[in-house]
Amino acid sequence: GLDAGDPLRRGLEAAAARLLQAEQELTDLDREVGDGDLGTSLSRGARALLEEVADYPGQAGPAAVLRAASATVRRSVGGTSGPLYAVMLMRAAAAVPEDRPVGAAEWAAAFSAAVDGVQEIGGAAPGDRTMVDALRPAADALAADLASGLDPWKALQCAVTAAREGTQATADVQAKLGRSSYLGARAVGHPDPGAHAVTLWLAAVADALGA
Ligand code: ADP
Numbered sequence: 001g002l003d004a005g006d007p008l009r010r011g012l013e014a015a016a017a018r019l020l021q022a023e024q025e026l027t028d029l030d031r032e033v034g035d036g037d038l039g040t041s042l043s044r045g046a047r048a049l050l051e052e053v054a055d056y057p058g059q060a061g062p063a064a065v066l067r068a069a070s071a072t073v074r075r076s077v078g079g080t081s082g083p084l085y086a087v088m089l090m091r092a093a094a095a096v097p098e099d100r101p102v103g104a105a106e107w108a109a110a111f112s113a114a115v116d117g118v119q120e121i122g123g124a125a126p127g128d129r130t131m132v133d134a135l136r137p138a139a140d141a142l143a144a145d146l147a148s149g150l151d152p153w154k155a156l157q158c159a160v161t162a163a164r165e166g167t168q169a170t171a172d173v174q175a176k177l178g179r180s181s182y183l184g185a186r187a188v189g190h191p192d193p194g195a196h197a198v199t200l201w202l203a204a205v206a207d208a209l210g211a
């Protein structure tokens with residue numbers, strides 16, 4: 001099993017708990033610009049993860065844990081978000097070292113690789129009004145701030161700020177991809193729900209790891 005004090009477990013649980021808490025908010029937002037299922041989808045995944053996380057193979061290291069989390073998400077989350085989150089976790093797993101403790105810069109590189117995966121599979125670039133508008137700036141900020149010597153916890157806070165700003169910017173953009181693209185100008189004024197979800201869980205992870 002995976003130790004309750006393991007930082008990766010604490011991060012996964014914090015993200016899941018925040019998404020559960022935000023179920024209604026994400027439903028309402030996805031109803032405005034999409035089909036309204038995002039809150040339900042992500043909550044299903046969050047619940048499944050909270051149920052299964054204690055049984056993840058902690059002894060096998062973070063890569064194995066991330067692969068297990070990806071399997072949980074693939075099984076429990078539908079829509080567009082399910083496969084994209086599953087890929088995100090798989091790519092992160094592939095990027096972390098299997099056989100030794102993972103350092104801050106390696107976590108940042110894994111996050112960046114995870115976002116690369118989402119962009120490859122979903123075909124979205126920043127500015128297309130998707131979750132990539134939160135993920136890409138957050139991953140880039142984290143890597144850049146760590147490289148310039150910033151304290152890891154402060155770098156994570158800056159990544160959250162970058163995600164939040166990226167999400168806010170989506171409110172001014174017409175979607176090119178995903179369901180809200182069908183709405184055209186009607187989506188303008190509402191932030192992209194998937195980007196908003198990213199900002200919520202990333203902020204929760206940062207709080208959990210900084211505390
Ligand atoms: P749907 O109901 O449209 O299948 P979800 O409700 O699960 O999808 O997720 C919607 C979110 O998925 C959007 O708000 C957006 O952030 C994200 N999304 C949609 N298309 C893409 C894409 N091609 N690449 C990355 N993210 C996307």
Ligand code: MG
Pocket residue numbers: 030034035036037038079179
């Ligand atoms: Mg939806």
Ligand code: MG
Pocket residue numbers: 035037079080
């Ligand atoms: Mg849907």
